[in-house]
């Protein structure tokens with residue numbers, strides 16, 4: 001079975017992990033800050049806070065921006081549930097902005113309209129979380145203009161988009177956002193097994209997130225309410241969590257990040273091959289990648305015209321029978337029973353819902369071979385032709 005995504009672990013990665021296991025530090029050693037420095041220097045941000053998942057990074061990012069009871073957070077319905085759950089962890093209200101169906105990303109016109117409405121009703125969001133779907137950056141300059149106009153903060157969910165560029169700037173530079181969040185789950189672009197990172201250019205946000213990552217505890221005398229009792233002393237000054245990354249994960253991340261550019265290059269080559277194959281097939285439409293962006297191609301998604309939900313289910317089953325693990329990203333978050341129970345309903349975000357009916361994720365990962373890409377394209381085209 002060809003999976004839809006998979007990690008690429010080589011001997012250097014394995015050696016880095018084994019070396020760490022033999023070292024004095026399994027947790028909280030030198031490799032976590034080294035990984036933070038490697039990643040922030042790659043993407044051009046000032047501060048990086050490594051944590052145990054992107055979900056944790058989203059949570060502490062919201063808390064650092066003071067999201068709390070009564071606040072409103074908006075994100076994209078075409079994402080993993082974690083993009084929305086982070087607001088609920090802070091007891092805030094969540095809402096969504098519908099997508100541009102041709103890219104899968106939050107639609108900036110819809111965002112602008114929804115903001116204009118919300119301003120009239122005095123229901124503006126405190127934070128908006130655009131998601132760089134499949135690795136293609138959202139239109140961050142326009143989102144930043146709206147953030148200025150309506151005074152909200154921006155957290156980029158870049159779980160798909162390490163290595164991507166927006167107008168020649170690496171995603172993670174935070175040029176147009178307050179905080180940017182990455183995931184290092186094995187299915188993502190580089191992996192630390194479980195892991196994530198929040199990056200920012202603002203020291204105050206970095207300081208807050210660092211405290212929240214580890215119990216709200218500090219050993220910095222300047223933050224304490226009284227002088228330290230001795231060298232053992234620490235104080236808890238806020239309510240934090242244990243969201244720390246460990247040194248084994250960071251060692252893997254340090255080794256993986258060296259290969260990031262080659263991974264992205266290989267992913268783009270796979271996507272080019274698919275794009276060429278589907279040019280001749282009117283029924284299969286790859287997601288559009290706009291001219292100012294460079295996608296990291298975490299996912300390769302096509303939209304298949306004229307498919308009912310049932311036909312697509314049969315199509316995916318048949319592809320899996322033939323050894324191609326086709327998948328689907330994403331079931332719109334607002335259609336999850338948990339969110340329906342909060343009052344969302346079918347029809348709330350029609351583009352995300354129509355996209356869900358049409359979309360199909362095909363395998364993409366760095367060492368997917370051209371013969372496999374061809375085989376996958378052939379299989380899909382043959383199945384669609386036999387169905388229609």
Ligand SMILES: *Cc1c(COP(=O)(O)O)cnc(C)c1O
Pocket residue numbers: 052053054055056079080082083131157159160182183184185195196
């Ligand atoms: C994977 C993913 C997350 C969560 O990442 P974890 O590291 O598994 O917590 C959040 N948002 C998006 C868009 C993702 O794809």
